[in-house]
Amino acid sequence: MSHSETHPQVSYLEYQGKYKGILGWLTTTDHKRIALLYMYCIVVFFFVAAILGLTMSIEKMRPGQDIMNAQTYNGLFTVHGIIMIFMIVIPGLAAVFGNFALPLLIGARDVAFPKLNLFSWYLYVIGAILAVLSQLLKGGAPDTGWTFYVPYSAGSSTNVIWALTAAFILGFSNILTGLNFIVTIHRMRAPGMTWFKMPLFPWSLYATAWIQVLATPIVGITLLMVIAERVLHIGFFDPALGGDPVLFQHLFWIYSHPAVYIMILPAMGVITEIFPTFSQKPVFGYGAIAISSLAIAFVGYFVWGHHMFTSGISYWSKWFFSFLTFIVAVPSAIKVFNWISTMYGGSIQMRPPLLYAISFVFLFMIGGFTGLFLGALATNVQLHDTTFVVAHFHYIIFGGMGFAFFAAIHYWYPKMYGKMYSDRWAYIAWGFTFVGFNLLYFPQFIIGVQGMPRRYFDYLPQFQWGHMLSGFGAFILLIGLILMAWNLIYHVKRGAIAPANPWKGVTLEWQIASPPTLENFEEIPVIKHNPYWFGTEEEIKREKKSVTRNT
Amino acid sequence: MSTEKHHISTYMSHGVVLTILLALTALSVGMAELHFGAFSVAVALLVASVKGTTVLTYFMHLKYESMFTRIMVGGVFVIYVLVIVLLFFDYLFR
Ligand SMILES: [Cu+2]
Numbered sequence: 001m002s003h004s005e006t007h008p009q010v011s012y013l014e015y016q017g018k019y020k021g022i023l024g025w026l027t028t029t030d031h032k033r034i035a036l037l038y039m040y041c042i043v044v045f046f047f048v049a050a051i052l053g054l055t056m057s058i059e060k061m062r063p064g065q066d067i068m069n070a071q072t073y074n075g076l077f078t079v080h081g082i083i084m085i086f087m088i089v090i091p092g093l094a095a096v097f098g099n100f101a102l103p104l105l106i107g108a109r110d111v112a113f114p115k116l117n118l119f120s121w122y123l124y125v126i127g128a129i130l131a132v133l134s135q136l137l138k139g140g141a142p143d144t145g146w147t148f149y150v151p152y153s154a155g156s157s158t159n160v161i162w163a164l165t166a167a168f169i170l171g172f173s174n175i176l177t178g179l180n181f182i183v184t185i186h187r188m189r190a191p192g193m194t195w196f197k198m199p200l201f202p203w204s205l206y207a208t209a210w211i212q213v214l215a216t217p218i219v220g221i222t223l224l225m226v227i228a229e230r231v232l233h234i235g236f237f238d239p240a241l242g243g244d245p246v247l248f249q250h251l252f253w254i255y256s257h258p259a260v261y262i263m264i265l266p267a268m269g270v271i272t273e274i275f276p277t278f279s280q281k282p283v284f285g286y287g288a289i290a291i292s293s294l295a296i297a298f299v300g301y302f303v304w305g306h307h308m309f310t311s312g313i314s315y316w317s318k319w320f321f322s323f324l325t326f327i328v329a330v331p332s333a334i335k336v337f338n339w340i341s342t343m344y345g346g347s348i349q350m351r352p353p354l355l356y357a358i359s360f361v362f363l364f365m366i367g368g369f370t371g372l373f374l375g376a377l378a379t380n381v382q383l384h385d386t387t388f389v390v391a392h393f394h395y396i397i398f399g400g401m402g403f404a405f406f407a408a409i410h411y412w413y414p415k416m417y418g419k420m421y422s423d424r425w426a427y428i429a430w431g432f433t434f435v436g437f438n439l440l441y442f443p444q445f446i447i448g449v450q451g452m453p454r455r456y457f458d459y460l461p462q463f464q465w466g467h468m469l470s471g472f473g474a475f476i477l478l479i480g481l482i483l484m485a486w487n488l489i490y491h492v493k494r495g496a497i498a499p500a501n502p503w504k505g506v507t508l509e510w511q512i513a514s515p516p517t518l519e520n521f522e523e524i525p526v527i528k529h530n531p532y533w534f535g536t537e538e539e540i541k542r543e544k545k546s547v548t549r550n551t
Numbered sequence: 552m553s554t555e556k557h558h559i560s561t562y563m564s565h566g567v568v569l570t571i572l573l574a575l576t577a578l579s580v581g582m583a584e585l586h587f588g589a590f591s592v593a594v595a596l597l598v599a600s601v602k603g604t605t606v607l608t609y610f611m612h613l614k615y616e617s618m619f620t621r622i623m624v625g626g627v628f629v630i631y632v633l634v635i636v637l638l639f640f641d642y643l644f645r
Binding site for chain 2: 186195210214246250254298301302305312313314315316317320
């Protein structure tokens, strides 16, 4: 390549195209830079939404009104939900680590449509700006909850339309990223990389991308219908106009349940990359993990009704959705068994990425099992709309996707910045995060079973102990998050230089420089082995000889 | 993978597909005049499906793609049908 010959050593961070500095970043079509653009936005929004969450916890540490009134509280949980769901967890892993690692893992120089990739990021920013505006404009922050349930959302006088439009645009950003990844995976794999020689993070991104492309338009059109209902008074959902509010819940959850898999599948993919590297052992059950990603994506389409067991859907629908919800637990369990088996008999190095990965499995299991309580019809009636549900999905979304995000950033950080963070501070931050997280959410399972409703501003005194513990947990968690962020940000400049392959990984991204050059690979590699092939030293030497002879 | 061959369609085949699509459009307009009652939507959807399939097969090159791509695109329609069935299943038994 003439390109890499003229700039032999320049990394993508130092590479200078047409524009300098910030403009160079804003006009970049490099998948690695776009990944970082997404990451910086997501981290900033994450801290904003986390602080909103913290203020809700503080408010609830004592019954009655303390630091805010009820309307503010309604606005806060809505804003917290919209930011966290639409701006962080849904794009999170795919847009950040998918963008960064997918081309590296499949031996490509970029994604299939680099300009479209940049356009997706701009759509994301526009959506994010609208979401922020919806909080600040006069009319007041939307108070419908992130689910926008009709008929309330059709009538609420707050800035619901702004928030709906924001979610609509963020959805398009998501669809385009998915489309990009599908084409990239179909067309740009390195020669010799058949489907079943592809690493498992790309497999999970592939399953995710299909959900992004297929399911997101449904919520898009549904949100438009709510806007039409508010502006033009067309009766889709509002019974006062002759509509059916349950239809809204159907359409909303037809997207929003698969959306849970948009966030958790890439999380599982990241974890699947980490376990073999830190066990120095091929992943156990490669085929089962690959296929179970597709199975989760497929079955995940048909379980949406479990959000509606108390909404008056038909008896047989309830029965069917409950049954399918239990079925979808099977492929998830297959993955968990395979991760554990990957570690079994390996030479395990408990470095920070593995610590976060193991925490992911632990927290995801708690989230998953409590999901079965909610999937069962009888217990669902008791637990519906209690803090049990809140605890459950925070264990899945934060304990699952969030901890996978932390695992991923600790895993690929040396590749991203060419620097090492401090392992010691990473362990300390993990300790605070893990303890704080469990202290924050576990009590909510218990008070939820006892009858504490979710989204309530005030409560009976017998629930106070749970809210009190949650409040302390929230503070500890935030300390952990700040320590983690500090450790990572500080060492971008001051960290020790990272070698090309600090973890002795065998996938393609570890065979190139840290940080990679603009075009990733000087020469596109030819794939001969399973991606998790840990050859003995002699085997690798022999392999290298034959490669040099061929070229 | 870069080893895959690219199929180049002829103007002839594009022309034939275009003619078929226009004919089907005329057909669906004509059908509206015939008043099938309760079945009019079903008939319109049927014609639209034939048109969609033609576009996917020829204009979007599905005919010349690998089996895997075809299965994935086919799967999309399976999912779509199942979602519709499940949705109306609720309304039917309510
Ligand atoms: Cu669900």
